[in-house]
Amino acid sequence: MRLIGKAAGILAVTAALATASAPSMAQTKVTISQAFQSMLYLPFYVAIDKGFFKKEGIDVDKETAGSPTAALSAVLSGSAQFSIHGPEWTAIAAAKGADVDIICNVVNGAAVWIATTPDFKFNSIKDVKGQKIVTGLMPTTSTSLFIKLLKENGMDAKSDVDMLQVQIGSEPGPFIGGQGKVAVLYEPGLDQVVAQGMKVVLGFPKAYGPYAFSSVTARKGVDPKAAQGVVNGMELALRYMQTNVDDTVAIAKQEFPTLDGKIVEAAVRRMIAEGVYPKNVDTTPEALKVSMDTQIALGNLKEQPVYDKFVVRDYVKKALALPH
Template sequence: MSLLKRITGAVALAGVLLATPAMAQNKKVVLSQAFQSMLYLPLYVAINEGFFTAQGLDLTKETAGSPTVALSAVISGSAQFSIHGPEWTAIAASKGAPVGIIANVVNGAAVWIATAPDFKFTDVKSLKGQKVVVGTMPTTSTSLFLKLLKENGMDGKTDVEMIPVAIGSEPGPFLAKQADVAVMYEPGLDQVVAKGMKVVYGFPKSYGAYAFSSVTARNDVNPDLAQRVTNGMEMAMRFMKKDPAKTVTIAQKEFPTLDPAVIESAVKRMLADGVYPDSVDISAPSLKISMDTQIALGNLAAQPDYDKFVVKKYIEPALAMK
């Protein structure tokens, strides 16, 4: 073997040996999401753009099928992190579970009311006596709708006829004209808009900043891992604000069975309505208004202690990243 070949081989071997420890340093973590949901797009952006990898993580995303199952995975230790509504974490913490939230994921009340195109809507009281397609409880969309009715002097049991269906399946009965009104998440909302239905009420604009979904961890989580996850989510949110077109492309990749035009409309709507946050920070007012919904419905007895429940020691360094 020539000297040149031996040198080339030695350099290649050295490269492999040097690269292997770096790869080994990527720390394995498991994150359990409640559902594969367009609401969790910041997570998918972080994965697709390699932001967790850049933070030295080998992150495995698992789909639990419900918020309670995702949270249970964290409490039991089978996952270090979970994504779902912070109300589930608050309820568990109020019962003694050692959990808190470490990063924002959705910062708007991502629920809208749609009606048939010929339905005359002037205000919420226009819904009195109507059939309304809603997600089966417990779910935030129906919880917000019930709270809205109550605030307008109406009762969800007597003033409207709710047709509960599995979350995500609302477009079917609505488009089949089983009701002239539906309470919806995305992308179902833009699926029905594409069929001629109209949006008459948006909770994001009505409520403003609203802690809707967040990353949960145990209080004894490895702090290094928690910081890396929070940093990766922060990087994703900055990216989404900077490059909405690529953000749409990632959403289309994550939901290949949906009409790309519907996905584009849904992502643009949620960006415009402030559903996706600018950062991982969770403000005290946004948490309070979110928890107020659960208190009003009797799901939570009192507000969680913000300073203990929202773990700022991970959020603040993430916000300070250059």
Template structure:
């Protein structure tokens, strides 16, 4: 009896000590990273979903979001190591890499040429040649919307001087169009659906015209911590998967991120970009999408040659995130 009590006491003590040792172990601290975005943009919704939906946190990463105000500034933060990752067009990363910067891209964010042409209701538009002689509002260069518009003109036998371009600050394109100062505008979201809500019409969508297009991506230094980067890329992948599975919850996150916009405009913009495949199906960046996106920059003289896909796109991070999801 004494032995039995002793055994029960020993077992109880061991269990208690074991439990105490477990609860006394500190939880593993989350890896802290800074991601510098070029702008607060509806295009970057996969990033915001990864943050607000808890997908970064679920991978053990605590993200601080910084807004640089320009793509080059966001990438400079990565090069100088004041941020670990940046989000903007991959052309900025390719240009920097061509000049010797140790940077490449690790994940997809936007996979469609997210630019549209909107006109006043009374404008007749059958094809691009109808733009000749027209006054057209575009974003202030350098910006992809205007770069793509110039490419579109060239592909259709027109020159920049064949149209009257008025370049304005990004985001302010709706103003001149709605005020009647011009009847045509080249724009991003949410400006597009802001003018559509006021009766303007969409006459051309670049996402449909160009198909898969590496428009925005996550960039990093080549010497970035690989274990943490894998967590960031996997978090982005899970967020993108969530966006397609839960569109209404995705729209709710977008409304939270853009509280000063009309909720109806936010919803219309998100649905349009989902429908037209602006938001990617995954973090993968195909060779075709990169080539299409970079050819625009080569044509404009911003790049002398296309980046080498094998070294520019970190497929190791991408493939592991796809395998885990």
């Protein structure tokens, strides 16, 4: 009995020493409000699934707001510390005096494509003149980019095309149903119509290059420890996605169980290959300018936000320095 007691005491001391020597990183709870459950936000889901946030001491409560403005409103009201959506919404709010900025890149390509029916002859965007175009209900970046592209090519969205605007995500239905020979699509809608024989004729990721499409937004007074942990977790996720494509596809299938697995895989591989998912969390001045130019062209912004005041790179620099 004396030996058993002695052994138990040794075990207790050993356990205490192990606990004391383990990293004492307490988990900081944060709420991140995403605009939608979207395949664009896959880096966010990877960070959660692979435990990258927890590794950085962050316990994330994921909320889905239903729209970019609702997600941003959650940050402005204090019900969420961070939000994920297009940086244009943050820029518009900041221009009106809101104390918000972006701290992390999530999507760095203009993740929009134009598809047509197999028989449609497409040599340039001017070929869509006079056509009915199935596209997302404004305000949305897909339709905004399409309108801007028309304008850049001497066409007007109101007079030169007939836009059939439908709820975002439902574009494949009327397109496949024959209500238009041209559609402007996000993923996974693009690969849904490709699976039905439609053809991709123009990809905005290749046309525009780096484009700040989705970002993590926070208030300027956000807890710096929490912000650093979130940015670090996203950095680790983005690195993981570049070198572990199969596992990234598997995570996407878990996040979107009602979609055909082949469609999910095609969409994820397309977005990785075309640089839609960035290789790191940095938002470059060039990527932000191209993104904000779209909003200026549409009249949503009067001028470019000042990069150094709008993009917080302190957290980004530390995340980029994490060991590989």
